[in-house]
Amino acid sequence: MEPANSPVTELAVRLKEVSIKNTAEAIYNKINLVKQIQNDKQTINVLEEIINDLTTDKNELIQITKCYEQEFLSQDISxxxxxxxxxxxxxxxxxxxxxxxxxxxxxxxxxxxxxxxxxxxxxxxxxxxxxxxxxxxxxxxxxxxxxxxxxxxxxxxxxxxxxxxxxxx
Known part of the structure; x- marks a missing residue:
């Protein structure tokens, strides 16, 4: 069992936070709200914000994956x-x-x-x-x-x- 402050535990917490932040339901709700807005410029801004958030989340998930991989490799012995x-x-x-x-x-x-x-x-x-x-x-x-x-x-x-x-x- 991993100690509470281990790197793997910290990675798991970060993964959970990123996973919860922009769930499919949250994105769906934002898109539905945008559909109700009649202002094209405001709609574009909200959609760009959604895309930027998803891109940021993707990059963080890639970083977390690399950290998990590094932790695994540090414990592996050939x-x-x-x-x-x-x-x-x-x-x-x-x-x-x-x-x-x-x-x-x-x-x-x-x-x-x-x-x-x-x-x-x-x-x-x-x-x-x-x-x-x-x-x-x-x-x-x-x-x-x-x-x-x-x-x-x-x-x-x-x-x-x-x-x-x-x-x-």
Whole structure:
């Protein structure tokens, strides 16, 4: 389920607004009103306004369609990308395990998740790789960096620098 402020949700709201603005019924009602007007110049102005509104709506719908397409493409992963990820990512993850406190069960789980078959199945189901895999990996790397910094801080505190004292007599 999309968060309330996600780009897809915002696009859906814009699509609804554009769709409602100039419905067939609204256009039909405007044309009927124009038919009752006896002034040709006023009739032409109203018809031009209808045409301009419809053209504007069409352009906005095209823009919304392009945004939807961009959102879809940003979440899509090609077969070549899947192959590259499954081949290259696992060794990188196992490098970070000692720093993150991970274990071999975690590696086994990640291997299953990052298999080409699982990727393809999840891709067909519309799986959001960035949220489900990218964000946890980002957290894992951040945790590894924090643990590494803590280890370095602890090591420097174990061996304090001897300030002001000389070992020479």
């Amino acid at each position: 077969d070549e990308d899947i192959e590259y990820i499954t081949k290259e990512l696992l060794p990188i993850i196992t490098t970070f395990l000692p720093f993150s406190g991970g274990d071999s069960e975690f590696v086994s789980t990640i291997q299953k998740i990052l298999s080409a078959e699982t990727f393809k199945i999840l891709k067909l189901l519309g799986f959001n790789y960035k949220e489900a895999i990218g964000q946890p990996l980002t957290n894992l790397v951040a945790q590894a960096i924090q643990n590494q910094n803590q280890n370095q801080s602890q090591n420097t505190n174990k061996y304090p620098v001897n300030k002001g004292y000389s070992s020479r007599k």
